[in-house]
Amino acid sequence: MARPTLRDVAAAAGVHIATASRALNSGTRSKVNDQTAERVIAVAERLGYMPDPVARSLKTARSRSIGLVIPDIANPLFPPIIRGIECRLEADGYDLAIVNTDNDARRERRLIESLLSRKVAGLIIATARREHALLEELHARGLALVLINRDSEGLDVPAITPADADGMRLLVAHLADLGHRRVAFVGGPPTTSTGWRRARAFVDAVREHDLVSRGGWRTSSDSWSIPGGHAAMSELLEDTTPPAFTSVIAANDLLALGCCDALCERGLTPGTDISVAGFNGMDFLDRLAVPLTSVRIPHRALGERAAELLLDLIGRNQVGSATMSAELPVQLIPRASTAPPSPTG
């Protein structure tokens, strides 16, 4: 049986061939009325019509695909951000292809090369480091780029980030309000803007609230992961028994979960013995054995704004200006993992 052609679909749907083509192409579908588009699509499905993708890609100089580069597919932070990006892109008929670097710079370079060789129209990058030569190269080549969640220093590329410093101030104020005076800190990689800003804001806020956080109570992990948090907290707990601090802030939720694990191993209960707080407000935190206090970043809005900005850049055929960057507001979500300090603590 011959493969059905666009002409067959148009005939069966009772529309002009140009209308059928517009209806079947997500980039031009909005030019056809909804009812007609639905009918054409239904007929195409029934006949098993599929456009020749090679012919289509030759006709359209630039693809209607966007690449998203994320550092860790297993971090529940990303799915709601991805949903926000997809939702905004879909409205303009753009698709999203996601690649996962697993925090490996070599893989990042290769995956970005690969996306570009398949002619994506632009990139949304969630892997930015504060100093990031690859991003400078991409920017210098005039590619449409938007950074999300993290940004990069001295790079004139727009970034949509959460208000990291505000969030950290909210966490420190929350612990101070609960009566904590001695606060430890487990930071993320200081090579990332999130790691750097959250750590700096922690130090500032501790001073502002006249709390104590000695050097030995502050450490940072080289990964944003549960094992990273576990290792960092284990190190902090080795210094003194019982711990001299009554609370700990981790720079993201996965690090905080690792901190909880290290506490439990030593017979300490998060919330009861030592208060623990995270950052990002990832999914599932309210379902944990000890629900985790966190700062909720606006995942979906971050995704939508980044996609919007990238579509603007593509539409104007211009490279971005950092003046369009935005920092979106965050919210403290107190849960059972933070409580007044234990009287024995």
Added chain:
Amino acid sequence: MARPTLRDVAAAAGVHIATASRALNSGTRSKVNDQTAERVIAVAERLGYMPDPVARSLKTARSRSIGLVIPDIANPLFPPIIRGIECRLEADGYDLAIVNTDNDARRERRLIESLLSRKVAGLIIATARREHALLEELHARGLALVLINRDSEGLDVPAITPADADGMRLLVAHLADLGHRRVAFVGGPPTTSTGWRRARAFVDAVREHDLVSRGGWRTSSDSWSIPGGHAAMSELLEDTTPPAFTSVIAANDLLALGCCDALCERGLTPGTDISVAGFNGMDFLDRLAVPLTSVRIPHRALGERAAELLLDLIGRNQVGSATMSAELPVQLIPRASTAPPSPTG
């Protein structure tokens, strides 16, 4: 400043230009010794060298990219499967581009079109339905395809799936061993092989163990989601108060979490009042307020086997035969959400 060329990199690294090219291309890197490859890559990074991706894609008829089509980016089932796929592909110098259909057939078609227009060498598909015209079309066109997690009926495409029926038998036997006699069931979409097989195996196993599961205690959700499980369980709980069953098996973990929510809303504690079990063994289950009993499917192995199979298909330039399909063994993980029936139950 002119962009550095491959020649510049080769000169700075002190190697022949062909060696530099091989070292920088992940597909040929294994032909160069490790130390040389590392030196060339370091020099390329330092100089900011980037190959022209358009030129490269024109030279290689077929890309070294694979597309992965997943139904729900927010389901924690997928990240460890993705890691398995990436790990195996990377060994052969292939990249993975992931697209998320959100269980929307129209989006699925568009995203697959888009992957094909960007000339992926093959597809791994996690969105299969039991009857799936799109997959038949793709297969008929001779594309290299492998299904993962779910399969499709009467379609001669290899599939790597978990042993769904075995897992369900393990769950029913576990509840019977605990002393449960009255078991409810919340199934997934019966349009998927996982939904269909897990439901059928449940009915068979209940009969085998001489347990009771009346029609009114069995329902299915039209989505594999927390809200789906919540709605289904709420419906089951409306029938009788207190519930006539002492335990419920949900066909996946997200449905089980939704069941737990519906129980809690009615003041019933999962594990204590009603035993609840899920399926898939997704991440974070051991950290929940009531850790969830589940069947662990071999996520990473599923990914690795599917990738291996696809690489075989691509290498032989052949379309797969269902004889290469494999069902991988699963494991019961009992946790606190299942316990002997409450004496008042």
